[in-house]
Amino acid sequence: MSKHLVLAGGGHAHMVTLSNLRRFTEKGHRVTVIQPSEHHYYSGMGPGMLGQTYTPGAIRFATRHVVEKMGGTFVLGRIVKIDAAAGSVQLESGDAIPYDVMSCNVGSQVPQNMINGALDDIYLVKPIERLLDAQRRIFELASRKKPSVGIVGGGPSAVEIAGNAWKLTRKPGLHPAAIRILTKTTIMPHHPEGVRTKALASLKRRGIEIVKNCDVQDIRTGRVTEVSGRSQEFDIVFVAVGVVPSPVFRESGIPTGPDGGLLVNRYLQSTAYSNIFGGGDCIHFQESPLDRVGVYAVRQNAVICQNLMAALEGKALQAFDPGGDYLLIFNLGDGTGIFYKRPILFGGRLAFIIKDYIDRRFMRRFQALES
Ligand SMILES: Cc1cc2nc3c(=O)[nH]c(=O)nc-3n(C[C@H](O)[C@H](O)[C@H](O)COP(=O)(O)OP(=O)(O)OC[C@H]3O[C@@H](n4cnc5c(N)ncnc54)[C@H](O)[C@@H]3O)c2cc1C
Numbered sequence: 001m002s003k004h005l006v007l008a009g010g011g012h013a014h015m016v017t018l019s020n021l022r023r024f025t026e027k028g029h030r031v032t033v034i035q036p037s038e039h040h041y042y043s044g045m046g047p048g049m050l051g052q053t054y055t056p057g058a059i060r061f062a063t064r065h066v067v068e069k070m071g072g073t074f075v076l077g078r079i080v081k082i083d084a085a086a087g088s089v090q091l092e093s094g095d096a097i098p099y100d101v102m103s104c105n106v107g108s109q110v111p112q113n114m115i116n117g118a119l120d121d122i123y124l125v126k127p128i129e130r131l132l133d134a135q136r137r138i139f140e141l142a143s144r145k146k147p148s149v150g151i152v153g154g155g156p157s158a159v160e161i162a163g164n165a166w167k168l169t170r171k172p173g174l175h176p177a178a179i180r181i182l183t184k185t186t187i188m189p190h191h192p193e194g195v196r197t198k199a200l201a202s203l204k205r206r207g208i209e210i211v212k213n214c215d216v217q218d219i220r221t222g223r224v225t226e227v228s229g230r231s232q233e234f235d236i237v238f239v240a241v242g243v244v245p246s247p248v249f250r251e252s253g254i255p256t257g258p259d260g261g262l263l264v265n266r267y268l269q270s271t272a273y274s275n276i277f278g279g280g281d282c283i284h285f286q287e288s289p290l291d292r293v294g295v296y297a298v299r300q301n302a303v304i305c306q307n308l309m310a311a312l313e314g315k316a317l318q319a320f321d322p323g324g325d326y327l328l329i330f331n332l333g334d335g336t337g338i339f340y341k342r343p344i345l346f347g348g349r350l351a352f353i354i355k356d357y358i359d360r361r362f363m364r365r366f367q368a369l370e371s
Contacts, residue, residue: 002028003312006089006099008079008248009106010040010063012297013279015366017103017305018063021070029312031072032097034079034089038064041128044294045359047157050131051164051333053356059128059363062370069369079106082252084273101275101311103304104262108243108281108292114152115239116220125157125240134236138165141235142174150224150232152216153240154183155190156330159199161238162208163333179207182214182224182232195330195340198347202332243292245282257284267307267317268300275311279304288322295326298362329355 005024007014010033024031041049045059064074077091088098110124123134141147149165151158162179169177181187181203187210188196203210218225219239225231245261255263255272261284263271270276271286280297290296303320310317327341329351337351 002030003100004030004032004098005308005312006097006102007031007033008082008089008102008104009280009282010035010061010067011105011107011280012040012042012294013300013304014103014105015061015298016301017308018066018070019366019369020305021067021072024309024312025071027309027313031067031070032075032099033063033067033072034075034077034091034097035063036076036078037127037129038062038074038076039129042294042359042363043126043128044355045363046125046128046131047160047164047333048331048356048359049128050135050161051167051331052135053164053167053331053333056129056132058360061363061366066369079104079248080251082248082254082276084252084254084270084276087275099275101308102277103308104246104248104276104278104282105280105297105304106246106248106282108245110239110241111244112239114216114219114241116218118221120221121235122219122221122237122239125153125161125238126243131161134165134238135168137236138168138177139174142169142177144175146175147177147235148233149177149179149236149238150234151179151181151238151240152219152224153238153242154181154185154187155240155242156188156328158183158238158240159187159203160331160333161240162203163206164331165238165333166206166208167333178209180209180211180232180234182211182216182226184213184215186210186212192340192345194345195338198338198345199330199332202334202336202338202347206334243281245284249282257286257289259284266319268304268320269307269311269317277304277307277311285320285322290322293326293328295328296322299323329358331355 039060081090279300339351
Protein backbone atom coordinates (compact mmCIF):
# COMPACT_ATOMS: atom_id res chain seq x y z
CA MET A 1 0.00 0.00 0.00
CA SER A 2 1.27 3.47 -0.90
CA LYS A 3 2.48 5.43 2.13
CA HIS A 4 3.72 8.95 2.81
CA LEU A 5 7.31 9.46 3.98
CA VAL A 6 8.16 12.91 5.36
CA LEU A 7 11.77 14.00 5.81
CA ALA A 8 12.21 16.95 8.15
CA GLY A 9 15.44 18.62 7.05
CA GLY A 10 17.77 17.43 4.34
CA GLY A 11 20.86 17.43 6.54
CA HIS A 12 23.98 15.28 6.52
CA ALA A 13 22.17 12.15 7.77
CA HIS A 14 19.55 12.25 5.01
CA MET A 15 21.94 12.47 2.06
CA VAL A 16 21.80 8.76 1.17
CA THR A 17 18.00 8.72 1.54
CA LEU A 18 17.78 11.72 -0.79
CA SER A 19 20.09 9.98 -3.29
CA ASN A 20 17.79 6.95 -3.19
CA LEU A 21 14.50 8.83 -3.25
CA ARG A 22 13.53 7.26 -6.54
CA ARG A 23 13.62 3.80 -4.91
CA PHE A 24 10.89 4.99 -2.56
CA THR A 25 8.74 6.62 -5.25
CA GLU A 26 9.17 3.61 -7.56
CA LYS A 27 7.62 1.46 -4.84
CA GLY A 28 4.62 3.79 -4.94
CA HIS A 29 5.39 5.79 -1.79
CA ARG A 30 5.08 9.56 -1.70
CA VAL A 31 8.07 11.45 -0.29
CA THR A 32 7.96 15.02 1.03
CA VAL A 33 11.08 16.87 2.17
CA ILE A 34 10.62 19.97 4.35
CA GLN A 35 13.49 22.40 4.82
CA PRO A 36 13.72 26.16 5.48
CA SER A 37 16.29 26.63 2.71
CA GLU A 38 16.38 25.26 -0.84
CA HIS A 39 20.01 24.28 -0.20
CA HIS A 40 21.73 22.37 2.55
CA TYR A 41 25.17 23.71 3.51
CA TYR A 42 28.00 21.39 4.52
CA SER A 43 29.15 22.78 7.85
CA GLY A 44 32.63 21.23 7.70
CA MET A 45 33.43 23.65 4.87
CA GLY A 46 31.56 26.63 6.39
CA PRO A 47 34.59 28.36 7.96
CA GLY A 48 36.46 27.82 4.66
CA MET A 49 33.61 29.58 2.87
CA LEU A 50 33.92 32.48 5.32
CA GLY A 51 37.62 32.72 4.45
CA GLN A 52 36.86 32.41 0.70
CA THR A 53 38.70 29.13 0.25
CA TYR A 54 35.32 27.86 -1.02
CA THR A 55 32.51 29.52 -2.89
CA PRO A 56 28.98 29.03 -1.51
CA GLY A 57 28.23 26.83 -4.54
CA ALA A 58 31.07 24.48 -3.62
CA ILE A 59 29.71 23.73 -0.16
CA ARG A 60 25.99 23.37 -0.71
CA PHE A 61 23.69 20.69 -1.92
CA ALA A 62 20.65 21.66 -4.02
CA THR A 63 18.03 19.89 -1.92
CA ARG A 64 14.91 21.19 -3.69
CA HIS A 65 16.29 20.48 -7.15
CA VAL A 66 17.34 16.92 -6.27
CA VAL A 67 14.11 16.08 -4.43
CA GLU A 68 11.96 17.25 -7.33
CA LYS A 69 14.20 15.53 -9.88
CA MET A 70 13.81 12.26 -7.97
CA GLY A 71 10.03 12.50 -7.96
CA GLY A 72 9.55 13.81 -4.42
CA THR A 73 7.86 16.98 -3.18
CA PHE A 74 9.90 19.78 -1.64
CA VAL A 75 8.24 22.11 0.86
CA LEU A 76 10.09 25.28 1.79
CA GLY A 77 9.31 25.61 5.48
CA ARG A 78 10.31 24.92 9.03
CA ILE A 79 8.83 22.21 11.21
CA VAL A 80 7.76 23.64 14.57
CA LYS A 81 5.86 20.70 16.04
CA ILE A 82 5.25 17.01 15.52
CA ASP A 83 1.82 15.67 16.47
CA ALA A 84 2.98 12.10 16.90
CA ALA A 85 -0.43 10.81 18.00
CA ALA A 86 -2.13 12.20 14.89
CA GLY A 87 0.84 11.49 12.60
CA SER A 88 1.38 14.99 11.27
CA VAL A 89 3.98 17.75 11.34
CA GLN A 90 3.12 21.38 11.79
CA LEU A 91 5.03 24.06 9.91
CA GLU A 92 5.83 27.64 10.93
CA SER A 93 3.40 28.73 8.21
CA GLY A 94 0.58 27.01 10.09
CA ASP A 95 0.22 24.22 7.50
CA ALA A 96 0.07 20.63 8.73
CA ILE A 97 1.46 17.71 6.71
CA PRO A 98 0.38 14.15 7.55
CA TYR A 99 2.86 11.28 7.44
CA ASP A 100 2.93 7.52 7.77
CA VAL A 101 6.67 7.43 8.50
CA MET A 102 8.91 10.40 9.18
CA SER A 103 12.58 11.07 9.76
CA CYS A 104 14.11 14.09 11.50
CA ASN A 105 17.45 15.57 10.50
CA VAL A 106 16.79 19.13 11.64
CA GLY A 107 20.23 19.65 13.16
CA SER A 108 21.20 21.86 16.05
CA GLN A 109 21.38 25.53 16.82
CA VAL A 110 23.52 27.96 18.77
CA PRO A 111 21.84 28.94 22.06
CA GLN A 112 20.83 32.60 22.04
CA ASN A 113 20.23 33.13 25.74
CA MET A 114 23.20 35.54 26.07
CA ILE A 115 22.05 37.70 23.18
CA ASN A 116 20.05 40.85 23.80
CA GLY A 117 18.40 42.67 20.92
CA ALA A 118 18.55 42.06 17.19
CA LEU A 119 21.33 40.07 15.54
CA ASP A 120 22.80 43.18 13.85
CA ASP A 121 26.53 42.54 13.40
CA ILE A 122 26.14 39.42 15.55
CA TYR A 123 26.70 36.13 13.71
CA LEU A 124 25.89 32.72 15.12
CA VAL A 125 28.05 29.99 13.57
CA LYS A 126 24.84 28.22 12.47
CA PRO A 127 23.06 28.34 10.11
CA ILE A 128 26.17 28.15 7.94
CA GLU A 129 24.68 30.36 5.21
CA ARG A 130 24.74 33.32 7.65
CA LEU A 131 28.55 33.21 7.49
CA LEU A 132 28.17 34.73 4.02
CA ASP A 133 26.52 37.80 5.52
CA ALA A 134 29.40 38.00 8.01
CA GLN A 135 31.89 37.82 5.15
CA ARG A 136 30.20 40.70 3.30
CA ARG A 137 30.11 42.82 6.46
CA ILE A 138 33.79 42.18 7.26
CA PHE A 139 34.76 43.20 3.71
CA GLU A 140 32.67 46.33 3.94
CA LEU A 141 34.25 47.37 7.25
CA ALA A 142 37.80 46.35 6.32
CA SER A 143 37.69 48.46 3.16
CA ARG A 144 37.54 51.62 5.30
CA LYS A 145 38.96 50.77 8.75
CA LYS A 146 40.55 48.07 10.88
CA PRO A 147 37.54 45.99 11.94
CA SER A 148 37.44 44.52 15.41
CA VAL A 149 36.07 41.00 15.51
CA GLY A 150 35.13 39.27 18.77
CA ILE A 151 34.50 35.54 18.89
CA VAL A 152 32.66 34.24 21.92
CA GLY A 153 33.44 30.56 22.49
CA GLY A 154 36.53 28.44 22.43
CA GLY A 155 35.79 25.18 20.65
CA PRO A 156 36.76 24.08 17.15
CA SER A 157 34.28 26.37 15.41
CA ALA A 158 35.61 29.42 17.31
CA VAL A 159 39.16 28.52 16.27
CA GLU A 160 38.19 27.87 12.63
CA ILE A 161 36.13 31.08 12.42
CA ALA A 162 39.01 33.11 13.90
CA GLY A 163 41.55 31.65 11.49
CA ASN A 164 39.33 32.18 8.47
CA ALA A 165 38.24 35.71 9.47
CA TRP A 166 41.98 36.45 9.71
CA LYS A 167 42.49 35.14 6.17
CA LEU A 168 39.63 37.25 4.82
CA THR A 169 41.21 40.59 5.65
CA ARG A 170 44.73 39.72 4.49
CA LYS A 171 43.72 40.67 0.95
CA PRO A 172 45.38 43.71 -0.65
CA GLY A 173 43.49 46.96 -0.07
CA LEU A 174 41.87 45.81 3.16
CA HIS A 175 42.70 46.73 6.75
CA PRO A 176 43.64 43.52 8.62
CA ALA A 177 41.07 42.72 11.30
CA ALA A 178 41.87 42.76 15.01
CA ILE A 179 40.54 39.38 16.15
CA ARG A 180 39.95 38.35 19.74
CA ILE A 181 38.59 35.04 21.05
CA LEU A 182 36.78 35.27 24.39
CA THR A 183 36.73 31.83 25.94
CA LYS A 184 35.33 30.63 29.26
CA THR A 185 38.35 28.48 30.08
CA THR A 186 40.85 27.97 27.28
CA ILE A 187 40.53 27.11 23.60
CA MET A 188 39.63 23.56 22.57
CA PRO A 189 39.10 22.56 26.22
CA HIS A 190 37.64 19.17 25.27
CA HIS A 191 40.45 18.19 22.91
CA PRO A 192 43.85 16.67 23.70
CA GLU A 193 46.65 18.93 24.87
CA GLY A 194 48.55 18.47 21.60
CA VAL A 195 45.61 19.78 19.53
CA ARG A 196 45.21 22.75 21.86
CA THR A 197 48.91 23.62 21.74
CA LYS A 198 48.98 23.59 17.94
CA ALA A 199 45.82 25.70 17.67
CA LEU A 200 47.12 28.22 20.21
CA ALA A 201 50.48 28.51 18.45
CA SER A 202 48.84 29.07 15.07
CA LEU A 203 46.46 31.75 16.35
CA LYS A 204 49.13 33.57 18.38
CA ARG A 205 51.57 33.57 15.45
CA ARG A 206 48.99 35.50 13.45
CA GLY A 207 48.25 38.01 16.20
CA ILE A 208 44.84 36.57 17.08
CA GLU A 209 44.30 37.37 20.72
CA ILE A 210 42.89 34.79 23.13
CA VAL A 211 41.27 36.00 26.33
CA LYS A 212 40.89 33.06 28.70
CA ASN A 213 38.57 32.69 31.71
CA CYS A 214 36.08 35.03 30.11
CA ASP A 215 32.57 34.29 31.39
CA VAL A 216 30.37 36.15 28.91
CA GLN A 217 26.82 36.90 30.06
CA ASP A 218 25.55 39.50 27.60
CA ILE A 219 26.06 39.99 23.88
CA ARG A 220 24.51 42.92 22.08
CA THR A 221 25.41 44.80 18.92
CA GLY A 222 28.90 46.24 19.38
CA ARG A 223 29.45 45.00 22.92
CA VAL A 224 30.21 41.84 24.89
CA THR A 225 29.89 41.92 28.69
CA GLU A 226 31.23 39.39 31.17
CA VAL A 227 29.64 38.28 34.45
CA SER A 228 32.26 40.41 36.22
CA GLY A 229 30.81 43.49 34.50
CA ARG A 230 33.81 44.00 32.23
CA SER A 231 32.75 45.01 28.69
CA GLN A 232 34.57 44.90 25.38
CA GLU A 233 33.54 46.61 22.16
CA PHE A 234 33.62 44.97 18.74
CA ASP A 235 32.40 45.85 15.26
CA ILE A 236 31.39 42.25 14.71
CA VAL A 237 30.73 39.40 17.14
CA PHE A 238 30.61 35.72 16.25
CA VAL A 239 28.85 33.43 18.70
CA ALA A 240 30.48 29.98 18.78
CA VAL A 241 29.41 28.68 22.18
CA GLY A 242 28.43 25.18 21.06
CA VAL A 243 25.10 23.86 19.86
CA VAL A 244 21.92 22.34 21.25
CA PRO A 245 19.48 20.12 19.33
CA SER A 246 16.43 21.62 17.69
CA PRO A 247 13.73 22.38 20.31
CA VAL A 248 11.04 20.73 18.13
CA PHE A 249 10.94 17.46 20.10
CA ARG A 250 10.56 18.96 23.56
CA GLU A 251 7.87 21.26 22.25
CA SER A 252 6.09 18.25 20.74
CA GLY A 253 6.16 16.20 23.95
CA ILE A 254 8.20 13.45 22.30
CA PRO A 255 10.77 11.71 24.57
CA THR A 256 14.17 13.40 24.41
CA GLY A 257 17.61 13.02 25.90
CA PRO A 258 18.81 15.44 28.60
CA ASP A 259 19.67 18.16 26.06
CA GLY A 260 16.41 17.94 24.08
CA GLY A 261 17.57 15.66 21.27
CA LEU A 262 15.03 13.13 19.93
CA LEU A 263 15.58 10.01 22.03
CA VAL A 264 16.30 7.15 19.63
CA ASN A 265 17.05 3.45 20.08
CA ARG A 266 19.68 1.43 18.22
CA TYR A 267 17.54 1.56 15.06
CA LEU A 268 17.63 5.38 15.11
CA GLN A 269 13.92 5.13 15.89
CA SER A 270 12.05 7.19 18.50
CA THR A 271 11.76 5.20 21.71
CA ALA A 272 8.05 6.12 21.87
CA TYR A 273 6.87 6.25 18.25
CA SER A 274 7.90 3.46 15.92
CA ASN A 275 7.21 5.54 12.78
CA ILE A 276 9.57 8.41 13.75
CA PHE A 277 13.29 8.14 12.98
CA GLY A 278 16.13 10.61 13.18
CA GLY A 279 19.82 11.26 12.75
CA GLY A 280 22.56 13.87 13.06
CA ASP A 281 22.78 16.59 15.69
CA CYS A 282 19.06 16.50 16.54
CA ILE A 283 19.04 13.04 18.15
CA HIS A 284 20.10 11.56 21.46
CA PHE A 285 21.33 8.01 20.83
CA GLN A 286 20.10 6.10 23.87
CA GLU A 287 22.77 3.36 23.86
CA SER A 288 25.76 5.72 23.94
CA PRO A 289 25.31 9.48 23.57
CA LEU A 290 27.26 10.71 20.55
CA ASP A 291 29.38 13.82 20.04
CA ARG A 292 27.67 16.41 17.85
CA VAL A 293 29.98 16.03 14.89
CA GLY A 294 29.09 15.58 11.26
CA VAL A 295 30.95 12.27 11.22
CA TYR A 296 28.10 10.51 13.07
CA ALA A 297 25.45 12.06 10.85
CA VAL A 298 27.34 10.74 7.84
CA ARG A 299 27.76 7.27 9.40
CA GLN A 300 24.00 7.10 10.11
CA ASN A 301 23.01 7.66 6.47
CA ALA A 302 22.80 4.09 5.25
CA VAL A 303 20.91 2.82 8.32
CA ILE A 304 18.35 5.64 8.14
CA CYS A 305 17.73 4.99 4.44
CA GLN A 306 17.40 1.26 5.03
CA ASN A 307 15.13 1.64 8.08
CA LEU A 308 12.81 4.16 6.45
CA MET A 309 12.22 1.72 3.61
CA ALA A 310 11.81 -1.14 6.11
CA ALA A 311 9.27 0.85 8.14
CA LEU A 312 7.25 1.65 5.02
CA GLU A 313 7.38 -1.94 3.76
CA GLY A 314 6.97 -3.70 7.10
CA LYS A 315 10.45 -5.27 7.00
CA ALA A 316 13.09 -5.77 9.72
CA LEU A 317 15.09 -2.78 10.95
CA GLN A 318 18.88 -2.58 10.99
CA ALA A 319 20.81 -1.45 14.08
CA PHE A 320 23.22 1.50 13.93
CA ASP A 321 26.79 0.92 15.01
CA PRO A 322 28.48 4.25 15.82
CA GLY A 323 31.90 2.75 15.03
CA GLY A 324 35.21 3.58 16.68
CA ASP A 325 37.31 6.73 16.93
CA TYR A 326 36.74 9.29 14.25
CA LEU A 327 39.06 11.60 12.35
CA LEU A 328 38.96 15.33 13.02
CA ILE A 329 40.77 17.89 10.91
CA PHE A 330 40.53 21.57 11.73
CA ASN A 331 40.88 24.27 9.08
CA LEU A 332 43.05 27.03 10.54
CA GLY A 333 42.41 29.41 7.65
CA ASP A 334 46.02 29.94 6.56
CA GLY A 335 46.29 26.86 4.37
CA THR A 336 47.18 24.67 7.34
CA GLY A 337 45.16 22.38 9.57
CA ILE A 338 45.39 20.11 12.58
CA PHE A 339 44.85 16.39 11.96
CA TYR A 340 43.80 14.24 14.90
CA LYS A 341 42.83 10.61 15.04
CA ARG A 342 44.01 8.83 18.11
CA PRO A 343 46.99 8.33 18.40
CA ILE A 344 47.99 10.36 15.30
CA LEU A 345 48.31 14.11 15.62
CA PHE A 346 50.01 16.54 13.29
CA GLY A 347 49.59 20.05 12.02
CA GLY A 348 50.55 21.92 8.86
CA ARG A 349 49.70 22.07 5.19
CA LEU A 350 49.29 18.32 4.73
CA ALA A 351 46.53 18.26 7.37
CA PHE A 352 44.55 20.89 5.46
CA ILE A 353 45.19 19.17 2.10
CA ILE A 354 43.69 15.96 3.51
CA LYS A 355 40.65 17.79 4.90
CA ASP A 356 40.13 19.64 1.63
CA TYR A 357 40.32 16.36 -0.32
CA ILE A 358 37.86 14.54 1.98
CA ASP A 359 35.39 17.44 2.09
CA ARG A 360 35.43 18.09 -1.67
CA ARG A 361 35.01 14.38 -2.35
CA PHE A 362 31.97 14.26 -0.01
CA MET A 363 30.41 17.23 -1.78
CA ARG A 364 31.18 15.91 -5.27
CA ARG A 365 29.50 12.58 -4.41
CA PHE A 366 26.19 14.23 -3.56
CA GLN A 367 26.38 17.22 -5.91
CA ALA A 368 26.65 14.69 -8.77
CA LEU A 369 22.93 14.02 -8.21
CA GLU A 370 22.17 17.60 -9.25
CA SER A 371 23.19 17.15 -12.89
C1 LIG B 1 31.36 26.09 12.01
C2 LIG B 1 31.21 24.61 12.17
C3 LIG B 1 32.16 23.75 11.63
C4 LIG B 1 32.04 22.36 11.79
N1 LIG B 1 32.99 21.54 11.25
C5 LIG B 1 32.85 20.21 11.37
C6 LIG B 1 33.82 19.33 10.78
O1 LIG B 1 34.77 19.77 10.15
N2 LIG B 1 33.64 17.99 10.94
C7 LIG B 1 32.58 17.48 11.64
O2 LIG B 1 32.45 16.26 11.74
N3 LIG B 1 31.65 18.30 12.22
C8 LIG B 1 31.76 19.63 12.09
N4 LIG B 1 30.84 20.45 12.67
C9 LIG B 1 29.69 19.83 13.36
C10 LIG B 1 28.64 19.55 12.31
O3 LIG B 1 28.23 20.78 11.80
C11 LIG B 1 27.36 18.93 12.78
O4 LIG B 1 27.60 17.81 13.54
C12 LIG B 1 26.54 18.58 11.54
O5 LIG B 1 26.17 19.77 10.86
C13 LIG B 1 25.30 17.83 11.90
O6 LIG B 1 24.59 17.59 10.73
P1 LIG B 1 23.02 17.63 10.74
O7 LIG B 1 22.63 17.24 9.35
O8 LIG B 1 22.49 16.89 11.87
O9 LIG B 1 22.60 19.16 11.00
P2 LIG B 1 22.69 20.44 10.05
O10 LIG B 1 23.93 20.43 9.26
O11 LIG B 1 22.44 21.60 10.97
O12 LIG B 1 21.47 20.27 9.06
C14 LIG B 1 20.15 20.42 9.49
C15 LIG B 1 19.26 20.69 8.28
O13 LIG B 1 17.93 20.77 8.74
C16 LIG B 1 17.31 21.97 8.30
N5 LIG B 1 16.41 22.39 9.37
C17 LIG B 1 16.75 23.02 10.52
N6 LIG B 1 15.65 23.23 11.28
C18 LIG B 1 14.62 22.71 10.59
C19 LIG B 1 13.23 22.60 10.84
N7 LIG B 1 12.69 23.08 11.97
N8 LIG B 1 12.41 22.01 9.93
C20 LIG B 1 12.95 21.51 8.78
N9 LIG B 1 14.27 21.58 8.49
C21 LIG B 1 15.09 22.17 9.38
C22 LIG B 1 18.45 22.93 8.06
O14 LIG B 1 18.09 23.90 7.09
C23 LIG B 1 19.56 22.02 7.60
O15 LIG B 1 19.50 21.84 6.21
C24 LIG B 1 30.94 21.83 12.52
C25 LIG B 1 29.99 22.70 13.07
C26 LIG B 1 30.11 24.08 12.90
C27 LIG B 1 29.06 24.98 13.50
